[in-house]
Amino acid sequence: MISTQLLYALAGVGLFAIGLRATLLHHLLLPRLLALNVCGAGVFLIFIAIAYAGIEGMPDPVPHALVLTGIVVAVSATAMALALGRRLENIKSDAIKSEATKSETLKSAAVKPEAMNDE
Amino acid sequence: MIDSLAVLAVFFGLFFFLSGSIGLLRLPDVFSRLHALAKADNIGLAFVALGVILLEPGLLNDIKVVIIWLLVMAASAVSSHLVARRALRKERDDD
Amino acid sequence: MISAGAASSILTIALLSAVIVLLLSLFIGLIRAWLGPSVEDRFSAVLLIGTGGVAILMILAIVLQISALYDVALVLALLAVVGTVALIQSERTHD
Amino acid sequence: MIEILWFMVDVMLVLLLLALAWTTCSSRDVMRAVTLFIAMGLLLAIIWARLKAPDLALAEAIIGAGISGALLLSAIRDYPSTAIAVDRSPLMHSIINTFTMALTIVMSWAAWHGLNMSDGVRLSEQVASQLAVSGVSNPVTAVLLNFRAYDTLLELAVVLTAVLTVLILNDKRADSTAPGPLLQGMTRWLVPLLVVTSGYLLWVGAHAPGGAFQAGAMLAAAMILLQLAYPSIHQGFNLYLLKILLVIGIFIFVLTGLWMMSVNDDFLAFSPAHAGTLILVIETAATISIAAALTLAYIGGRPTGWEADNHGNRAMTEKGGAE
Numbered sequence: 001m002i003s004t005q006l007l008y009a010l011a012g013v014g015l016f017a018i019g020l021r022a023t024l025l026h027h028l029l030l031p032r033l034l035a036l037n038v039c040g041a042g043v044f045l046i047f048i049a050i051a052y053a054g055i056e057g058m059p060d061p062v063p064h065a066l067v068l069t070g071i072v073v074a075v076s077a078t079a080m081a082l083a084l085g086r087r088l089e090n091i092k093s094d095a096i097k098s099e100a101t102k103s104e105t106l107k108s109a110a111v112k113p114e115a116m117n118d119e
Numbered sequence: 120m121i122d123s124l125a126v127l128a129v130f131f132g133l134f135f136f137l138s139g140s141i142g143l144l145r146l147p148d149v150f151s152r153l154h155a156l157a158k159a160d161n162i163g164l165a166f167v168a169l170g171v172i173l174l175e176p177g178l179l180n181d182i183k184v185v186i187i188w189l190l191v192m193a194a195s196a197v198s199s200h201l202v203a204r205r206a207l208r209k210e211r212d213d214d
Numbered sequence: 215m216i217s218a219g220a221a222s223s224i225l226t227i228a229l230l231s232a233v234i235v236l237l238l239s240l241f242i243g244l245i246r247a248w249l250g251p252s253v254e255d256r257f258s259a260v261l262l263i264g265t266g267g268v269a270i271l272m273i274l275a276i277v278l279q280i281s282a283l284y285d286v287a288l289v290l291a292l293l294a295v296v297g298t299v300a301l302i303q304s305e306r307t308h309d
Numbered sequence: 310m311i312e313i314l315w316f317m318v319d320v321m322l323v324l325l326l327l328a329l330a331w332t333t334c335s336s337r338d339v340m341r342a343v344t345l346f347i348a349m350g351l352l353l354a355i356i357w358a359r360l361k362a363p364d365l366a367l368a369e370a371i372i373g374a375g376i377s378g379a380l381l382l383s384a385i386r387d388y389p390s391t392a393i394a395v396d397r398s399p400l401m402h403s404i405i406n407t408f409t410m411a412l413t414i415v416m417s418w419a420a421w422h423g424l425n426m427s428d429g430v431r432l433s434e435q436v437a438s439q440l441a442v443s444g445v446s447n448p449v450t451a452v453l454l455n456f457r458a459y460d461t462l463l464e465l466a467v468v469l470t471a472v473l474t475v476l477i478l479n480d481k482r483a484d485s486t487a488p489g490p491l492l493q494g495m496t497r498w499l500v501p502l503l504v505v506t507s508g509y510l511l512w513v514g515a516h517a518p519g520g521a522f523q524a525g526a527m528l529a530a531a532m533i534l535l536q537l538a539y540p541s542i543h544q545g546f547n548l549y550l551l552k553i554l555l556v557i558g559i560f561i562f563v564l565t566g567l568w569m570m571s572v573n574d575d576f577l578a579f580s581p582a583h584a585g586t587l588i589l590v591i592e593t594a595a596t597i598s599i600a601a602a603l604t605l606a607y608i609g610g611r612p613t614g615w616e617a618d619n620h621g622n623r624a625m626t627e628k629g630g631a632e
Binding site for chain 2: 225228229232235236238239240242243245246252254255257258259261262265266268269272273275276281284285287288291292294295298299301302
């Protein structure tokens, strides 16, 4: 039983490490988010490995409850991060557009970048 | 007796699963791969479900297994169709 | 629940080997997901994991004697479609 | 013999998981990464089932396979390039690798040491001894909604905060392709099934794996499927009702807590006689709120007509941001 727990706990550690390495290496938001989710899955796995009590035994329900809330929080945090990322992309593409218009008509572009700085 | 029959059914299903995934790996294009996959989905799971029903004494659970099998059948038909249509559309766009 | 004693331990051995074979078939399918080349190829591998997962969950429900795992299998069968639909609808409009 | 077979199953599951995680994280193509991530979610559901955590397996099957899959796949559309480039300098690369390796060794040692230490007070025994007075017989539900109800209340608040952020940012996703007739036909029979399953999961949560989170996620998956098949359907939502649904979970939770405070002198301390009913009421409200929250999070912005005066959503946000 301890070997099963150890196996899954070490797998959790491995998952966390893989996710952490990728989070640090990537620049783009989406791969980073995926990597962070992998990281989180590793932490969940460590929790559940510790809660495990053998084929016959009843596992500890407290870590199960914690991880359950963790899964739901992780998905809402991912949705939030994606919304933030969309915002950034929109600002970037707006900025490119306003750069383009600036070179053509000077006046109309002057307002937009300022509004962007405030956000 | 029933146990061995059930195990036989499960192993028969496994054969379809294995051949389905080998087909997924070896066949040349998306459409034939999806065709191989459908074998695993429908027949393989049908035999595994049969084995499970033979082993499971609870009637409610037996009904659940049947529902699961029907759902997987419907889902795999729809999913294969959708995936294949997407692949076909892309192929046409490329030409 | 299952017929007691020595028979059930043989049954467990048979079912566990079935799980191992199913995992092997998932692994073969996953090679297709890794190789690709197209999105559809990868996704057919995911479909295989969905179906194989349903089979594994049903067998685990018997081995571990947790009937809630049938619910998990049911949910997995239902939700596999949502993923496929999301994939099909994820095509870019400006491509 | 049985132990060896179990060990083989475990090793295969772990190897598959690690391989999937590695390929997800090292993919050069966003689509490949997301597809492999969805596969990893499915595999995790099997692993939770193997580790005798059916509650988690349910949640992971719904959220991992359905909701985050749909969320991430639709997010791909918002990104202009699908290629993932890693352009860290070689020095930075090796620093990150060394740091991760060191951390892995320390954490492995900690896991090994922690598992070999003698057990402290096992919380499972405390839960088992108090289960009779919790009002439900599923220990995970008992922990979530009775013993550690504070956690769950705050967790609902966290989900609400995340959704409010999404609503404030209000940058909608790019439009998807037009759905085909087969998809719409399938949606018509699948969505009712998903809703019924959600109700089943909510009801069964009192004595078997299931409960508010799984039911709420299932309902949200139904709404997301509807949204995928009929992209403009959220324009028909009753927004006044939607705003209420979004907060009703926390509202009922706090209200019950305050009521219990007036009876038992303690916030959220349920009297054993009413605990079962109260938990069901709270769970129903929480299910609705979680479903509304996850659906809005997927839509990624305010449905049309969210503001009362409806002067164009973007203009409102811009003004709000500048003040």
